[in-house]
Amino acid sequence: MDIDSTGALFQAAAKGDATAWEALVGRLSPLVWSVVRAHRLIDADAHEVFQTTWFRLADNLTRIKEPDKVGSWLARTARHECLKVIRGSRRVVPTSDIDVLSPEADEHSPEQAVLEAEETAGREATLRGVWQAYEQLSDNCRRLLRVLMASPPPSYAEIAAGLGMAIGSIGPTRGRCLGQLRRLLA
Amino acid sequence: MNDDELEESLRRAAELLDPVPVSLVEVAVEAFRFRTVDAELAELTFDSLAGTAAVRGPAQARVLGFGGPETGLDLEITGDGPSRRVVGQVTPAAHAVVEVRGGDPVSVSTDAFGRFTVDRVPPGPLSFRCRVGDAVFTTEWVTV
Numbered sequence: 001m002d003i004d005s006t007g008a009l010f011q012a013a014a015k016g017d018a019t020a021w022e023a024l025v026g027r028l029s030p031l032v033w034s035v036v037r038a039h040r041l042i043d044a045d046a047h048e049v050f051q052t053t054w055f056r057l058a059d060n061l062t063r064i065k066e067p068d069k070v071g072s073w074l075a076r077t078a079r080h081e082c083l084k085v086i087r088g089s090r091r092v093v094p095t096s097d098i099d100v101l102s103p104e105a106d107e108h109s110p111e112q113a114v115l116e117a118e119e120t121a122g123r124e125a126t127l128r129g130v131w132q133a134y135e136q137l138s139d140n141c142r143r144l145l146r147v148l149m150a151s152p153p154p155s156y157a158e159i160a161a162g163l164g165m166a167i168g169s170i171g172p173t174r175g176r177c178l179g180q181l182r183r184l185l186a
Numbered sequence: 187m188n189d190d191e192l193e194e195s196l197r198r199a200a201e202l203l204d205p206v207p208v209s210l211v212e213v214a215v216e217a218f219r220f221r222t223v224d225a226e227l228a229e230l231t232f233d234s235l236a237g238t239a240a241v242r243g244p245a246q247a248r249v250l251g252f253g254g255p256e257t258g259l260d261l262e263i264t265g266d267g268p269s270r271r272v273v274g275q276v277t278p279a280a281h282a283v284v285e286v287r288g289g290d291p292v293s294v295s296t297d298a299f300g301r302f303t304v305d306r307v308p309p310g311p312l313s314f315r316c317r318v319g320d321a322v323f324t325t326e327w328v329t330v
Contacts, residue, residue, distance in 0.1 A: 013218070021218040025211060033206040044309075047210060048329050052311040054214035055327040058221035059313075081329050084235040088248065112205050127199040134196060148193055149200040178189045181196075 007068035014061040025054065027152070028071055032078050034150040035162035038143045039082035049081040071154065075147075075162030133184040141177035148174065220287070225315060226323040228253030233328070252314075252325040253277070259284075259316055259323075263330050269306040270330055274314070276300035282318035 006027060012020035032053050036046045056077055057070070064073060134145060147159050160167045187195065232251035250261040261274045276282040279300045285293045289308040296302040300318065313327045 018218055022215050025214045029206045029211050029214060033210070034200070037204060045329075047207070048310045050206075050210050051213050051217075052327045052329040054217045055220075055311050055313065058217040059227055059324065059327065061221060062223075063227065084233065085329060087235045112202065124202065127195065127202050130192075130195045131199040131203050134199070145193075145196060146200075149196045151197050151201060153193075153197070174193075175189060178192050182187065182192060 006071060010061075010064070010067040010070045014064075014067075021058075024070070028074055030152075031071055031147075031150040031154050031158060031162070032074050034147045034154070035075050035078040036082060038146040038163065039079070039086065040142075041082060041085055045085050049078060049085060052081050053078045069157070071158045072161040075154070075158045079162050079164060130181075130185065133181055136184055137177060137180055140173070141180060144170070144173050145177055145181070222315075222324040224322070226257070226321070228258055228316075228323045228325045230326045230328060231258075248330070250328060253323060257316075257318070257321050257323055259314055259325055261314075263307075269308060272304045272307050272312075274302055274304075276302075276316050276318050278318060280318055282316055284317075285315040286312070287315060287324075288312040 006024070009020045009024045009027070013024055029050075032050055036049050036053075041049065053074055057064075057074060064070060066073075134142065137145070143163060144159070144165075147154060147162050150158075154162070156167050156170050159165075159170055165173075230250065230252055231254070232249065234247075234249040246264075248263045250263070252259045252261075255277070258277045259274055260277070261272055264271050264273075272286075274284065276284065276296055277300065281298050282296045282300050282302075283293060284296060284302055284304075285291065286304055286307065289310045290306070292304060294302050294304055307330070309330055311327050312330045313325050315324045316322070
């Protein structure tokens with residue numbers, strides 16, 4: 001990720017630039033969504049946590065001291081909200097394959113439509129196979145890999161903030177989990 | 187596939203099968219227009235759901251505190267279904283106007299001691315804007 005330009009977007013948004021805010025949302029929404037998904041909340045809770053996270057950032061625009069670390073701030077905020085929802089006795093259920101494999105039509109992004117048009121049937125089947133193998137991994141592996149899947153790829157600092165894990169343990173865990181995934185795909 | 191290629195395949199799979207819902211991106215973009223620029227922000231200073239010791243059943247109240255000893259808001263939220271009850275008190279304890287920011291915006295007047303009740307608050311992001319005397323403050327957002 002281009003850290004400098006994320007920081008620059010943040011600073012412009014903090015000065016009132018709505019276009020910079022929109023670009024910031026576009027850039028960091030996949031990270032926030034990945035952190036929320038990694039905590040495997042039910043859909044309604046996942047949507048609410050995502051919204052609360054961005055509302056909080058909007059109200060804190062002029063208070064955040066390290067613009068370059070806004071991704072980590074968002075990841076940490078999303079994680080804390082997820083943990084509270086889980087502690088609040090609200091249900092946590094595995095995201096079912098059906099939910100994920102058949103997203104509602106109105107939730108398709110234009111990018112996704114383009115992506116789908118470009119994908120050959122074979123390529124798409126491969127990705128579905130990768131996803132199904134991912135779903136068979138342990139909770140720990142699914143959690144880490146789901147955050148790694150954010151696009152653009154998150155920094156290790158952002159992953160650590162989103163999962164509450166030590167930066168030093170991310171690399172080894174990643175290697176072990178990708179190894180397990182590769183064996184499932186073999 | 188090496189590790190990096192496998193990770194990239196996962197990324198492509200997530201973009202295809204579990205993308206950020208477009209409706210959520212739109213809400214996040216909209217948040218900019220509704221941000222607090224003119225009021226003091228009252229930070230969340232107490233939350234009964236924070237920390238590892240919190241063990242509670244769905245029938246128990248969630249207790250929240252915002253701000254400090256001079257100006258702030260204490261809340262108790264009960265209910266677990268599609269609507270919640272919010273009982274609160276503004277500090278300083280005086281007549282105040284409290285606006286609920288969230289899924290169902292509403293404005294209420296407190297009694298002479300800053301106390302108020304709001305029923306049928308939908309689950310989701312929630313924040314309060316309080317006007318007491320000359321002071322105006324807005325609480326941080328929480329998910330209820």
